[in-house]
Amino acid sequence: xxxxxxxxxxxxxxxxxxxxxxxxxxxxxxxxxxxxxxxxxxxxxxxxxxxxxxxxxxxxxxxxxxxxxxxxxxxxxxxxxxxxxxxxxxxxxxxxxxxxxxxxxxxxxxxxxxxxxxxxxxxxxxxxxxxxxxxxxxxxxxxxxxxxxxxxxxxxxxxxxxxxxxxxxxxxxxxxxxxxxxxxxxxxxxxxxxxxxxxxxxxxxxxxxxxxxxxxxxxxxxxxxxxxxxxxxxxxxxxxxxxxxxxxxxxxxxxxxxxxxxxxxxxxxxxxxxxxxxxxxxxxxxxxxxxxxxxxxxxxxxxxxxxxxxxxxxxxxxxxxxxxxxxxxxxxxxxxxxxxxxxxxxxxxxxxxxxxxxxxxxxxxxxxxxxxxxxxxxxxxxxxxxxxxxxxxxxxxxxxxxxxxxxxxxxxxxxxxxxxxxxxxxxxxxxxxxxxxxxxxxxxxxxxxxxxxxxxxxxxxxxxxxxxxxxxxxxxxxxxx
Amino acid sequence: xxxxxxxxxxxxxxxxxxxxxxxxxxxxxxxxxxxxxxxxxxxxxxxxxxxxxxxxxxxxxxxxxxxxxxxxxxxxxxxxxxxxxxxxxxxxxxxxxxxxxxxxxxxxxxxxxxxxxxxxxxxxxxxxxxxxxxxxxxxxxxxxxxxxxxxxxxxxxxxxxxxxxxxxxxxxxxxxxxxxxxxxxxxxxxxxxxxxxxxxxxxxxxxxxxxxxxxxxxxxxxxxxxxxxxxxxxxxxxxxxxxxxxxxxxxxxxxxxxxxxxxxxxxxxxxxxxxxxxxxxxxxxxxxxxxxxxxxxxxxxxxxxxxxxxxxxxxxxxxxxxxxxxxxxxxxxxxxxxxxxxxxxxxxxxxxxxxxxxxxxxxxxxxxxxxxxxxxxxxxxxxxxxxxxxxxxxxxxxxxxxxxxxxxxxxxxxxxxxxxxxxxxxxxxxxxxxxxxxxxxxxxxxxxxxxxxxxxxxxxxxxxxxxxxxxxxxxxxxxxxxxxxxxxxxxxxxxxxxxxxxx
Numbered sequence: 011x012x013x014x015x016x017x018x019x020x021x022x023x024x025x026x027x028x029x030x031x032x033x034x035x036x037x038x039x040x041x042x043x044x045x046x047x048x049x050x051x052x053x054x055x056x057x058x059x060x061x062x063x064x065x066x067x068x069x070x071x072x073x074x075x076x077x078x079x080x081x082x083x084x085x086x087x088x089x090x091x092x093x094x095x096x097x098x099x100x101x102x103x104x105x106x107x108x109x110x111x112x113x114x115x116x117x118x119x120x121x122x123x124x125x126x127x128x129x130x131x132x133x134x135x136x137x138x139x140x141x142x143x144x145x146x147x148x149x150x151x152x153x154x155x156x157x158x159x160x161x162x163x164x165x166x167x168x169x170x171x172x173x174x175x176x177x178x179x180x181x182x183x184x185x186x187x188x189x190x191x192x193x194x195x196x197x198x199x200x201x202x203x204x205x206x207x208x209x210x211x212x213x214x215x216x217x218x219x220x221x222x223x224x225x226x227x228x229x230x231x232x233x234x235x236x237x238x239x240x241x242x243x244x245x246x247x248x249x250x251x252x253x254x255x256x257x258x259x260x261x262x263x264x265x266x267x268x269x270x271x272x273x274x275x276x277x278x279x280x281x282x283x284x285x286x287x288x289x290x291x292x293x294x295x296x297x298x299x300x301x302x303x304x305x306x307x308x309x310x311x312x313x314x315x316x317x318x319x320x321x322x323x324x325x326x327x328x329x330x331x332x333x334x335x336x337x338x339x340x341x342x343x344x345x346x347x348x349x350x351x352x353x354x355x356x357x358x359x360x361x362x363x364x365x366x367x368x369x370x371x372x373x374x375x376x377x378x379x380x381x382x383x384x385x386x387x388x389x390x391x392x393x394x395x396x397x398x399x400x401x402x403x404x405x406x407x408x409x410x411x412x413x414x415x416x417x418x419x420x421x422x423x424x425x426x427x428x429x430x431x432x433x434x435x436x437x438x439x440x441x442x443x444x445x446x447x448x449x450x451x452x453x454x455x456x457x458x459x460x461x462x463x464x465x466x467x468x469x470x471x472x473x474x475x476x477x478x479x480x481x482x483x484x485x486x487x488x489x490x491x
Numbered sequence: 492x493x494x495x496x497x498x499x500x501x502x503x504x505x506x507x508x509x510x511x512x513x514x515x516x517x518x519x520x521x522x523x524x525x526x527x528x529x530x531x532x533x534x535x536x537x538x539x540x541x542x543x544x545x546x547x548x549x550x551x552x553x554x555x556x557x558x559x560x561x562x563x564x565x566x567x568x569x570x571x572x573x574x575x576x577x578x579x580x581x582x583x584x585x586x587x588x589x590x591x592x593x594x595x596x597x598x599x600x601x602x603x604x605x606x607x608x609x610x611x612x613x614x615x616x617x618x619x620x621x622x623x624x625x626x627x628x629x630x631x632x633x634x635x636x637x638x639x640x641x642x643x644x645x646x647x648x649x650x651x652x653x654x655x656x657x658x659x660x661x662x663x664x665x666x667x668x669x670x671x672x673x674x675x676x677x678x679x680x681x682x683x684x685x686x687x688x689x690x691x692x693x694x695x696x697x698x699x700x701x702x703x704x705x706x707x708x709x710x711x712x713x714x715x716x717x718x719x720x721x722x723x724x725x726x727x728x729x730x731x732x733x734x735x736x737x738x739x740x741x742x743x744x745x746x747x748x749x750x751x752x753x754x755x756x757x758x759x760x761x762x763x764x765x766x767x768x769x770x771x772x773x774x775x776x777x778x779x780x781x782x783x784x785x786x787x788x789x790x791x792x793x794x795x796x797x798x799x800x801x802x803x804x805x806x807x808x809x810x811x812x813x814x815x816x817x818x819x820x821x822x823x824x825x826x827x828x829x830x831x832x833x834x835x836x837x838x839x840x841x842x843x844x845x846x847x848x849x850x851x852x853x854x855x856x857x858x859x860x861x862x863x864x865x866x867x868x869x870x871x872x873x874x875x876x877x878x879x880x881x882x883x884x885x886x887x888x889x890x891x892x893x894x895x896x897x898x899x900x901x902x903x904x905x906x907x908x909x910x911x912x913x914x915x916x917x918x919x920x921x922x923x924x925x926x927x928x929x930x931x932x933x934x935x936x937x938x939x940x941x942x943x944x945x946x947x948x949x950x951x952x953x954x955x956x957x958x959x960x961x962x963x964x965x966x967x968x969x970x971x972x973x974x975x976x977x978x979x980x981x982x983x984x985x986x987x988x989x990x991x992x993x994x
Contacts, residue, residue: 055830099823282868291737292736
């Protein structure tokens with residue numbers, strides 16, 4: 011059997027995190043009752059005209075610049091014409107011949123090695139509405155349309171067919187998502203449809219330089235299903251070549267239930283979109299100063315941040331990679347360190363308790379309920395010896411649940427350590443009186459009974475005694491050290 | 492009363508004459524509106540300018556104006572003036588049909604920018620006027636509500652597509668009107684009905700709320716009884732609008748600024764392509780009237796020279812690629828999903844859309860959707876749409892070169908006078924050729940105005956003035972000078988009374 015290699019490229023659609031839609035003032039907030047975030051413009055009523063959202067354009071340009079694209083001037087919008095009931099005007103305002111970004115590249119790491127993918131184009135467009143097929147209506151053959159999403163700004167990022175393995179494809183998807191979050195232009199939450207991946211997959215004999223027939227896979231809505239669909243498609247195509255069958259250039263849908271891709275009817279994909287320049291919007295001309303201004307706003311991107319965490323914070327490479335994988339994590343540690351605690355202490359809390367609790371609760375990193383300031387205060391309580399590590403973990407969990415400050419929780423729970431010498435001496439006295447024999451053995455030079463005596467003191471104090479102080483007290487009392 | 496017996500019939504007044512009578516309290520807005528509705532009641536059954544009357548709203552607005560006058564407040568130049576609105580402009584809460592079955596039942600939830608500005612100016616909208624379906628046509632015969640008639644001869648067309656607005660002004664069924672012009676749809680019907688019609692520079696008036704035919708060409712403009720009224724109406728509707736990205740961002744000038752200024756030394760070019768082109772010849776009677784008008788302008792001190800705009804001869808074919816291409820996309824939204832007409836008894840989404848469009852659109856609209864869809868199709872785009880866009884640039888450059896040399900260009904507005912109803916319905920090419928003098932102006936985006944300049948076969952002839960982009964004040968200055976020297980507009984008003992009442 012010949013060896014094959016997969017050739018993979020992506021079309022990524024990302025919702026831009028603007029407050030209003032791309033061509034009107036309607037809210038982009040998800041989850042509203044159907045058709046409440048609509049107006050004559052996003053409904054495409056007769057006579058309305060689009061007006062471009064400046065922030066959406068800026069967000070798109072930031073991504074184009076971060077991907078080292080050239081920005082055509084003028085850049086224009088075009089109409090993509092096709093009939094579908096969720097598309098109010100039966101055309102989508104998009105970009106084709108002169109998008110906001112052309113011919114760039116994007117670099118990311120795969121197993122610690124840098125990988126560069128070409129970015130063919132980056133363009134802005136409007137999202138469509140959503141068809142709803144309610145159970146009770148389907149008998150009557152009726153469907154409903156919700157236009158809340160119609161007009162939400164989308165950025166489409168088209169990569170070249172440069173990925174050669176599943177691992178590269180996964181790293182590219184994660185890297186692009188990370189970039190969008192770092193640039194703060196998209197919430198990029200896949201489960202909410204805020205970022206969608208369409209993979210183009212072909213296979214060819216290893217060593218070949220020509221491309222095989224390309225299959226586009228749609229209907230994938232999580233990272234896991236994208237990966238599964240790509241795996242399936244690679245196997246299917248290799249199998250087809252091995253059997254001497256032809257692989258068709260086509261669009262296939264991922265069928266989650268059956269765990270396979272299925273060909274779309276050719277009728278559904280034989281579109282002639284009849285693109286032409288959108289006459290209701292003017293060409294966009296960008297000055298060098300304007301673009302340079304946007305570049306100047308570009309935040310520290312993941313790779314640079316990872317390096318800094320390793321070099322400046324002294325974090326292990328593994329920790330640095332985890333903590334930069336999500337912008338929310340990296341922002342957290344930066345904010346905490348800025349408040350004057352050791353990066354290592356913050357990193358330990360984050361890599362341990364914070365990740366564990368986020369995972370257990372199924373929360374996104376952005377939804378992290380504990381603020382950097384609150385963690386810094388907790389670390390200070392531990393360092394000052396007010397509470398011990400076991401208690402601190404309980405306090406952290408409660409902070410996570412309630413959002414309250416550590417100090418208040420420590421007070422309420424009576425978690426404060428007993429570090430007061432006279433109070434400790436009273437407990438120690440009582441323990442020595444009750445356990446004369448181990449006390450005598452320790453006094454006589456045997457080390458072993460110390461652990462038992464400390465344990466008794468801790469039990470008497472319900473775990474609140476300051477353990478190092480108890481040690482010292484016992485040594486002084488019984489050995490005069 | 493002596494005063495009243497000397498008063499002209501109020502419906503025949505120009506807006507500026509009526510304004511004088513309103514501010515001197517010689518008449519009330521109520522009386523003015525009553526006179527207009529009485530005129531409509533008397534003649535509209537025959538002329539059919541209107542598809543919808545708005546008596547209730549009109550009454551309320553005129554009552555407000557009268558209250559203002561009674562309270563001693565000053566009123567604007569168009570306050571209380573009855574206006575006819577082309578039914579392509581969206582009016583909140585009032586059906587807007589584009590005279591198409593496909594918009595049956597559509598009631599816009601918003602006002603067009605111009606409609607809001609008319610309201611702000613205190614204008615009294617009398618009703619909505621007839622037009623060719625989606626403004627596609629030159630005779631108003633393509634209306635789903637049946638044709639309008641030319642008030643000069645009820646057997647003839649009023650022109651189109653703003654035929655109802657032009658016939659309303661021609662027949663004194665309103666004092667002023669708004670039309671829209673994509674390839675001559677204001678100026679040609681104005682010429683046919685013996686009134687004034689102006690297409691401003693593309694981008695001077697907001698298109699927000701104008702139901703699109705060809706977005707890169709459509710422009711709203713006045714249809715009035717004289718040039719001063721056109722300037723006053725432009726003052727009310729022109730200027731930047733944040734809702735229209737293609738609208739010129741600079742504030743509009745006072746369009747009456749140059750009215751009455753001397754035109755001595757004004758350089759007027761007369762492009763020969765507007766009189767004779769392959770396949771079309773301007774009627775001798777029309778050419779004669781235009782040449783007589785040029786002599787009048789010369790007598791006022793203008794310098795008149797023949798000139799040439801060689802690429803203008805491509806205007807018609809280019810127009811019939813670009814306008815239908817844009818229309819095919821603009822009209823895609825009429826599918827029965829969201830608003831307007833939906834064909835009954837359909838089984839699935841595809842048949843719902845196709846049946847709706849099949850039954851909802853008229854023949855000419857379908858013809859242009861097909862033309863445009865073809866021109867944009869994969870494999871044809873470069874040969875048709877792209878090439879047409881490039882030639883369009885050449886046409887614009889022809890005009891720009893001409894305006895480096897001339898202040899104004901003067902041409903006939905249409906090659907003929909109004910033609911009989913039905914004469915061209917079966918021959919779209921003949922219908923299209925009728926716009927040969929107006930289409931080049933839309934292709935270039937420059938402003939132009941048609942004013943009456945006499946008669947051919949007893950029917951009005953239109954004289955077209957054209958100026959450079961954004962130079963409407965010079966346009967109005969030249970047209971006004973001509974109008975004042977000849978008085979054709981006044982004569983038209985007197986004549987019309989005889990014709991329609993006899994009809």
